[in-house]
Amino acid sequence: MCGICAIIMENNNKNFPIGCLLFKMMESQQIRAQDSTGVAIFNNGSNKEEFYKIDYFRKNNGKYHQVTEKVPQERLDKTLYELTQDPDIVIASFAKEMNLLKDIGLVRDLDAKYKIKSIQGTHGIGHLRIATSSRVTPDHAHPFSTIVMPDIAVVHNGEITNYSKLRSSLELQGYRLFTRCDSEVIAVFIADQLLRHGDLEKANNEFIKKADGPFTYIVATPDSLALVRDRFGARKGIFGYNPGNRNCPSFWAMATDLSALDSVGATSHVETPPPGKPKIFKNKIMIESIHN
């Protein structure tokens, strides 16, 4: 019963506060889930200093303290190594252009804490979680990122039933996973595939082939979004287009419920991706091909 949503601006417009669109979509789906919430918003070209941002939770007597470290390229490997050696640390986000914010509570709590409505960006994803298989803690909130490569985020509704098998396989390859949440496996799997061939559609096809169970997820990379449903189509997932107006540029929106598309006026070209066929939203060229 989790709720997922995403926005990608047409023409790579990065000056619009897409946080407010995500907020609206998440609030309209809040009835689906109330345990925790989170967003990942991308603003290409915003990181002028060329540093990496690592967000992590430090566990201490059942409490979670969030820490953000800005790390230059030359210190990156050493910092990641040190952080992964500490069993009390859960890395939440590894980014260059991505702003990933998550916590337990409702979306309005997240906004009160991080002012998500004012965050500008080219594209972003949001998630509302009701826990079914792992704990309700800030580190288990979505979106999930990975240290395999920066700027990968995933939001997910459903369950990857063969999570354990996929996780073991990734761990055998030497990848480190920080939580017991099945959604983290998607992020690491996709990142591994992108490292191998760099093709987001192929990466998602491979995941559909390997993953079992009912799921819909959205994966975000620095320049694209992919909306993916399992091969039986057991979980919902829709997308729609808002042609824009004087106050708001045009954009594509994705969500679990139709109400979320309504809430941001993305009521044109409404479709659901066929089961087992990833729908990729990349840049203006790709979006034009969808129009045609």
Next chain:
Amino acid sequence: MNDADKFIIRKAVLELAKTGTPRFTSIDDDVRNLPKVNSKTINLWDYVTAIGAQLSRPPYDPYRETISLDISIGRKKSRKVSLNIPLIIYGNIAIHPSSLEAVHLALNRLAEKGNVLGLISEIDINTTNNNNRKYPLFKKVSFYKNDSLEHYQKSCPEGLVLEYKDQDSLRMLQNFRKEFDGPILVDVSEVFPLYIKTILEEGADGIIVDTDKVTKKESYKGKHAIAVIYDARNAINDYYKGREENDNDNNAILIIAGDVNSAGKIVKAAALGANVVGYSTSMLIAHSNMYSEKPSDASSIAENVYRHMVGTKGEIKGIPAALGYSDFHNLSPSDLRTSSIDASLQGNIPLEGVDRTYKEMIEEIVNEYVREKGIKLNSLEIQQILRFMVRE
């Protein structure tokens, strides 16, 4: 740790202290009406259950949705053999040629209906229909005969099975690997758990472990088949750790034979890490005919074997579907729970109700104690205490 966890642990530790052996049964035995057992007669398979599908993880309907049992045997370099049912007829029983003929007819009939499973046989099939074999045959190489590969290729097998005994077996594997492009499976029961890494390095496509044989060895005295499967899977995983070639579709497979003779055990063995099961029940059905007052002909026996296999296929499709899987091979240890501390220790299976293994719970207690008392111990010393506590 909540009160219920503490209660179970306290009871278990007290019993361990009193008897010197881990508990075999759980506090809910009375509720589940399991027979009272003692450590010598217990069959741990009965104390291992699978977790069914839940709210967010709906079961599949095996009549409407495709539940895959398919598996292919063979690593990247060699020719692959595909099975539609993850079973190979193989057992530690003397095979009579007439029984083999009945099994051959049954396997042919199953294959005609799209249910391909394999056969491991040392003796040649004594039938006029041999040329029309429709299922994969894995020819067992008689180590002591020292025959050449050509000798074994006379019956055109799709694969070979070697029994690993010593360094000579390794040389034989190396020689056959150079010339034979089909899957080569190596039965390591006699040397288990040694040499698995070496055998995989030399290009074996699968490892066969007979749990009956292994549990008779001194090093596995008192242990159950689940311990053997767990150790075998870990040995193969250790080989693949950190390797680029690790890919589930092309990895060497684990074939478990011996004490896996029903659909329930097949599913549990698969969850513990078996890819294919060496199944001897069909052979026993065929074999038992020889001792009946009115022996039937091969065709009638084949009908019985056929029906048994169709029923078994239905069962091993239905259980993963009820667990929320569309593919049999997605089963994993996390799908199992046990009410037996011994089973938890031997197979690293989480205990019912607490969802953690017995070892994990004891480890938590040790760590808590060490922390509370301010005792300075390094991780090696903590592991030594833990091993002592769980009698490893």
